[in-house]
Amino acid sequence: MSGGGSKEYFDKVSGEWDRMQQGFFSEAVRDKAISTAQVEGNETAIDLGAGSGFVTEALLEKGLNVIAIDQSSEMIDVLQKKFDNSTKLDCRQGNAENLPIENDVAEYVFGNMYLHHVEDPLEAIKEAVRTLKKGGKLIITDLYEHNYDFLRIEHHDRWLGFKRNDVAQWFRQAGLKNVTVTSVGESCCAQSECSDNYADINIFLAYGER
Numbered sequence: 001m002s003g004g005g006s007k008e009y010f011d012k013v014s015g016e017w018d019r020m021q022q023g024f025f026s027e028a029v030r031d032k033a034i035s036t037a038q039v040e041g042n043e044t045a046i047d048l049g050a051g052s053g054f055v056t057e058a059l060l061e062k063g064l065n066v067i068a069i070d071q072s073s074e075m076i077d078v079l080q081k082k083f084d085n086s087t088k089l090d091c092r093q094g095n096a097e098n099l100p101i102e103n104d105v106a107e108y109v110f111g112n113m114y115l116h117h118v119e120d121p122l123e124a125i126k127e128a129v130r131t132l133k134k135g136g137k138l139i140i141t142d143l144y145e146h147n148y149d150f151l152r153i154e155h156h157d158r159w160l161g162f163k164r165n166d167v168a169q170w171f172r173q174a175g176l177k178n179v180t181v182t183s184v185g186e187s188c189c190a191q192s193e194c195s196d197n198y199a200d201i202n203i204f205l206a207y208g209e210r
Contacts, residue, residue: 049114
C-alpha cells in the first residue's frame with residue numbers, strides 16, 4: 001500500500017482486480033476476519049489497502065460505515081463505481097504510513113494483504129492503531145513467511161510474508177493488548193506468469209485491541 005512500483009501495478013490491474021483476487025484466496029479469509037472482530041452495524045471500520053472492495057463489501061453488507069483507503073487512485077475509482085457512491089462509504093487515497101484519517105475515529109481497522117506491500121510494517125501498524133478508538137480492534141490478514149521470490153517481481157510485494165512472532169511483537173510495540181496471531185486455515189495461491197512456479201502460502205490473522 002505504499003511505494004511507487006506497487007502503486008503503478010495496482011493502477012494497471014484495478015479493472016481486473018476482482019477477477020484476479022478470486023484466484024488468490026477465498027471469501028473465508030474476510031469472513032474469518034470479520035467474525036473475529038465481532039462487528040456491529042452502524043459502527044465505523046477502516047479498510048486499509050481496500051483494493052476493489054473485497055473486505056469493504058462485506059462490511060457494508062453488515063451495516064457498518066466504512067472508510068476505504070488505497071494508494072491507487074484507479075482502485076478508488078473502481079470502489080466508488082462498484083458501490084454506487086454509497087452514503088456509508090468514504091473512499092480516500094492514501095499511504096499506509098501516513099493515513100489521511102483523524103485520530104480515534106474507528107471501532108475497527110482491517111488490513112487484508114496490505115502489510116506485505118508497505119515499506120515499514122511497524123510504522124504502518126502504529127499508524128493504523130492511531131485511528132482506532134480506545135477499545136478498538138485491529139485485524140490484519142496476510143501471508144506467513146515464504147520463499148516465492150517471483151512475487152516481488154510480478155506482484156511488487158515488498159515482503160515475502162512475515163514470521164508470527166514478528167507480527168505479534170509489532171502489535172504490542174504499537175500499544176495493542178490481547179494480541180493473537182493465528183492461522184486462518186486458508187492459503188493464498190498464485191501462478192507465476194513467467195515460469196512454472198506456483199505459490200501456495202498459509203494466511204495468518206493478527207488481532208489486537210487498543
